[in-house]
Amino acid sequence: MNELILPAPEPEDLAVSLALRLRICSAIDAANGQLAFSDYMQLCLYLPGLGYYSAGKEKFGAAGDFITAPDISPLFAAALARHCVDALQQIENGILLEFGAGNGQLATDLITQFVELECLPSRYCxxxxxxxxxxxxxxTIFARHPNLTDRVVWLDSLPTSFKGVVIANEVCDAMPVHRLEFTQQGCHELAVTYDGDNLRWCHRPLSEQLKAFAEQIKQLNQDTRPYISEVPLVASAWLNSLAKALQQGAIFILDYGYPASEYYLPERDQGTLRCYYQHQAHDNPLILQGLQDITAHVNFSALAETALSADLDVSGFHYQKDFLLAGGLAELASEQMASSQDVFTQMKMAAALKRLLLPGQMGESFKVLSLSRDIELSRLCPMSDKRYLL
Ligand SMILES: C[S@@+](CC[C@H](N)C(=O)[O-])C[C@H]1O[C@@H](n2cnc3c(N)ncnc32)[C@H](O)[C@@H]1O
Incomplete structure (x- = not known):
């Protein structure tokens, strides 16, 4: 296999990374020499001032490390907005709550759509x-919507109780995961330790919660070869608190991922963890701390199970292409194509649509889990519903 060659970081970025490594080593010391991978990932991504998402460098778009759907085309938000409006119209005084709004593009485009559809929620949180x-x-948001400074608000924590629609686009994949390793000797949790300057993997015994997950994985993957995979305890806990707070409304979780039966297939024996550095993907999270994104595919079955045990309705599980088409993407796109005289703009729009919809691109690798409480999500298409896979 070719050796991975990544672009060399700038000296000031290396200094930030080194400072983060020192903080990680202190955390390893405080955890008796073995830091759970999920805690390591939390520090790498979110340690204030130093973590990948907290340090202020450009992450989105061509100058960053990755591109998400809202940056591909505003048609993504236009189709999603129609699903949100369907839910909001059934809720008296419902809010919109967006988790992890990235560069603000999705919020900006959704608000534009809500204004056009005359269905702007009382608050966009x-x-x-x-x-x-x-x-x-x-x-980004106030450059486009300068008159909405009192309607768009940033929250410090989840409201204890609210009604409305929740959106999490590519947020769950950025939540820390636990990692398990199955060998001939049994199953361990993968943790991080250090020798001198080097961070390296080590093993920890399983907690009771991880033991239950390990049993599930063993039942799904009967293969006896060595195997590594991820467990979404953090995302499940997040959804559980959200479910407790949502009195009435809908939750749309859009992300790349699989149902458990595909997540734990024997051929995925190194798990789904990926790192992104300047548009190059690789699988070593123990380098470039704070400079690279670390992400894992979402286990949608685990989220659906959490939703059910918190008394939410699992209202749909769709490929992104089917969800967007049910939100009217095809009609919206042809209207826009017809109104544009410029061939270059039309070609750009066609390329963006392909990226959002084609199975080999985001169309099928991205899925949408739609959850609800006390409302009907009538825009979801039953014909393309894949809940039977969960
Ligand atoms: C990959 S980015 C996606 C950004 C945006 N939703 C988009 O589609 O472009 C992940 C985002 O989730 C945020 N995030 C991660 N965990 C979060 C959590 N528990 N609560 C709120 N935001 C979170 C990150 O800071 C970042 O803004």
Whole structure:
């Protein structure tokens, strides 16, 4: 296999990374020499001032490390907005709550759509863990909607009780995961330790919660070869608190991922963890701390199970292409194509649509889990519903 060659970081970025490594080593010491991988990932991504999402460097778009759907085309938000409006119209005084709003593009485009559809929620709330991204979001949103400074609000924590629609686009994949390793000797949790300057993997015994997950994985994957995979305890806990707070409304979780039966297939024997550095993907999270994104595919079955045990309705599980088409993407796109005289603009729009919809691109690798309480999500298409896979 070719050796991975990544672009060399700038000296000032290396200094930030080194400072983060020192903080990680202190955390390893405080954890008796073995830091659970999920705690390591939390520090790498979110340690205030130093973590990947907290340190203020450009992450989105061509100058960053990755591109998300809202940056591909505003048609993504237009189709999602129609699903939200369907839910909001059934809720008296419902809010919109967006988790992890990134660079603010999705919020900006959704608000544009809500205004056009005359269905702007009483409050558009954003819960974002990264202070530097909050600033970026304010700039993007208020540049387009300067008269809405009192309608768009940033929350410090989840409201204890609310009615409305929740959106999490590519947020769950950015939540820390636990990692398990199955060998001939049994199953261990993967943790991080250090020798001198080097961070390296080590093993920890399983907690009771992880033991239950390990049993499930063994039943799904009967293969006896060595195997590594991820467990979404953090995302499940997040959804559980959200479910407790949502009195009435809908939750749309959009992300790349699989149902458990596909997540734990024998051929995925190194798990789904990926790192992104300047648009290059690789699988070593123990380097470039704070400079690279670390992400894992979402286990949608685990989220659906959490939703059910918290008394939410699991209302749909769709490929992104089917969800967007049910939100009217095809009609919206042809209207826009017809109104544009410029061939270059039309070609750009066609390329964006392909990226959002084609199975080999985001169309099928991205899925949408739609959850609800006391409302009907009537825009979801039953013909393309894949709940039977969960
Ligand atoms: C990959 S980015 C996606 C950004 C945006 N939703 C988009 O589609 O472009 C992940 C975002 O989730 C945020 N995030 C991660 N965990 C979070 C949590 N528990 N609560 C709120 N935001 C979170 C990150 O800071 C970042 O803004």
């Amino acid at each position: 954003i819960l974002e863990t990264s202070p530097s991204l909050v600033e970026a979001q304010k700039q």
